Amino acid sequence: xxxxxxxxxxxxxxxxxxxxxxxxxxxxxxxxxxxxxxxxxxxxxxxxxxxxxxxxxxxxxxxxxxxxxxxxxxxxxxxxxxxxxxxxxxxxxxxxxxxxxxxxxx
Amino acid sequence: xxxxxxxxxxxxxxxxxxxxxxxxxxxxxxxxxxxxxxxxxxxxxxxxxxxxxxxxxxxxxxxxxxxxxxxxxxxxxxxxxxxxxxxxxxxxxxxxxxxxxxxxxxxxxxxxxxxxxxxxxx
Numbered sequence: 001x002x003x004x005x006x007x008x009x010x011x012x013x014x015x016x017x018x019x020x021x022x023x024x025x026x027x028x029x030x031x032x033x034x035x036x037x038x039x040x041x042x043x044x045x046x047x048x049x050x051x052x053x054x055x056x057x058x059x060x061x062x063x064x065x066x067x068x069x070x071x072x073x074x075x076x077x078x079x080x081x082x083x084x085x086x087x088x089x090x091x092x093x094x095x096x097x098x099x100x101x102x103x104x105x106x
Numbered sequence: 107x108x109x110x111x112x113x114x115x116x117x118x119x120x121x122x123x124x125x126x127x128x129x130x131x132x133x134x135x136x137x138x139x140x141x142x143x144x145x146x147x148x149x150x151x152x153x154x155x156x157x158x159x160x161x162x163x164x165x166x167x168x169x170x171x172x173x174x175x176x177x178x179x180x181x182x183x184x185x186x187x188x189x190x191x192x193x194x195x196x197x198x199x200x201x202x203x204x205x206x207x208x209x210x211x212x213x214x215x216x217x218x219x220x221x222x223x224x225x226x227x228x
Contacts, residue, residue: 033214042201042218043151048209054216086151088213094167095213097151 001025003087005098011106012077020101022070022087031091034063034072037100038083046085047072074103108132108217110202115222122192122226128185128202128219136160136180139205139212142187144198145221154200155187156212170196192226199223 002025012018022032030050035043045054047063050070060075074081082105087098114126128140142154155176156165164176175188185202200222203215 031211031214042220043215044218045206045214045216048206048214084149088151090209090211090213093165093213095153095211097153099150 001028001089001092001096003089003096003098005085005087005101007101008099009102009104011104013106014077014079016077016106018074018077018081018103020072020074020085020103022065022072022098024068024070024089027067028089028091030066031089032063032065032070033088033090034061035086035088035097036081036083037086043086048090077103079105108204110204110217110219112200112202112219112222115200115224117225117227118192119228120193120226124189124192124224126187126189126200126222126224128187130183130185130202130204133204133207135178135183138207140178140185141203141205141213141215142176142185142200143203143215143218144196144200144224146198152198153213157185158212189224192224194226197224197226 004023006021032050034047037043051063062073084100084102086100109131111129139158141156157176173191177186202219204217205212206214206216
């Protein structure tokens with residue numbers, strides 16, 4: 001399975017929303033997770049089951065989708081949200097990550 | 107608080123060996139599957155290996171099978187990755203990652219370590 005993320009880079013102004021896409025090469029049901037990674041840090045789990053926020057994740061992060069099309073939406077971007085975001089399918093072996101979307105300040 | 111601390115990364119020549127360690131705390135280590143995931147210099151994340159609770163199962167990516175060996179010592183709350191016959195393409199930051207403990211898939215990770223750098227170069 002190949003996970004393809006788009007766009008590669010997203011330029012957004014603080015306070016605006018960002019929509020990130022992830023496409024699976026074949027159906028993965030709802031078994032998609034989203035991770036956030038800041039420079040020099042480890043990935044942090046944001047979303048699992050395509051739409052369930054992980055513990056402690058703010059409500060401005062939301063996930064949706066099923067089968068092959070998935071979306072991560074960040075509403076009202078805060079300064080701490082500028083980072084790289086990865087999707088991952090975790091139901092099929094081997095687990096596969098997308099190439100990442102960098103959300104940068106416009 | 108869950109903590110994962112990797113160590114053992116270094117500069118090594120092609121064909122050489124290295125052993126990575128991941129010291130875990132803040133959760134029941136012996137009941138959790140654990141994985142190694144690496145991040146290439148191009149920032150791509152690649153799953154490397156998984157070991158089940160009580161070493162019930164070990165799985166490897168095709169790119170490392172036969173060269174890497176994952177193990178765990180539950181008495182020390184420590185995960186290991188023995189890396190042999192290293193190649194330039196193994197150069198990466200290696201993270202240990204903890205299964206979330208709830209998902210039916212062992213590949214969902216709710217905590218990651220800070221990573222350890224492995225560079226394979228002559």
